[in-house]
Amino acid sequence: MTHRPAQDWLARLHALPRPPRFRILNVCGGHERSISMAGLRSLMPEGLELIPGPGCPVCVCPEEDIHQAIRLALEHDVILLAFGDMLRVPVNVPKSQPRSLEAARALGADVRPVASPRDALRIAREEPDREVVFFAAGFETTMAPVAAMLLEDLPDNLAILLSGRRTWPAVAMLLDAGDVRFEALVAPGHVSAVMGPEEWEFVATQHGLPVAVAGFEADSLLAAFHSVLRQHGEGVARLENAYPEVVRPGGNPGARRCLDAAFDIADANWRGIGTIAKSG
The missing domain is CATH 3.40.50.11750 (HypD, alpha/beta domain 1)
Incomplete structure (x- = not known):
């Protein structure tokens, strides 16, 4: 054109x-x-x-995934990593409970924003005595570098909480x-x-x-x-x-090969929409 x-x-x-x-x-x-x-x-x-x-x-990430990330950050001695735009996304919980990762951080949880999967690798390697959980949410554009990271030799202390969508x-x-x-x-x-x-x-x-x-x-x-x-x-x-x-x-x-090698396709829940076949 x-x-x-x-x-x-x-x-x-x-x-x-x-x-x-x-x-x-x-x-x-x-x-x-x-x-x-x-x-x-x-x-x-x-x-x-x-x-x-x-x-x-960020808009369609299901509440249960965000809530799981919040509970991991609060109830376990982990470093919880997430892309910066996920930190303020709320979930529906009682007012007495933290409604976002930002609120969990305010209560003392070790929640840190990252800009890319490379940041997650770096933090895990810099702090080998801590358990690190990377909450990776995104569409194909974001999931491709996450897939490339998963195909590397990951540090033993790095785990992934995945919320990818197609x-x-x-x-x-x-x-x-x-x-x-x-x-x-x-x-x-x-x-x-x-x-x-x-x-x-x-x-x-x-x-x-x-x-x-x-x-x-x-x-x-x-x-x-x-x-x-x-x-x-x-x-x-x-x-x-x-x-x-x-x-x-x-x-x-190259990105498509990484996605195919790292992930299986599954039905997935979208916030405000419901389950969509083969979308995760």
């Missing part, structure tokens, strides 16, 4: 013919943040709606449920960079909806919106890539 500035894509989007109502689902929480930060909803042509989808892995099964569940309330899909760029854009072809081939992979800048998002609206006007449904500088056919083969 041709690279153009955001203003150009916006003008081209407004110039397209469109139905009275056209709803585009964006799967990724990162997309939703970019849309909100750039004010893209206020710039859309009349009748074009941007609908936030299942969200980010994105496309959540969209498949929405589409298979019937009564689909959107006309097109914008697929997540970073997940597609790891797994390959081909994972999203089923949206077009099985359900007849236009789909485009997008990055996280306004120009890529607007290019994706233009792609799916143009496809609709042409009466076609296919997969297009509005993030070609990062997303390649087949994704990242």
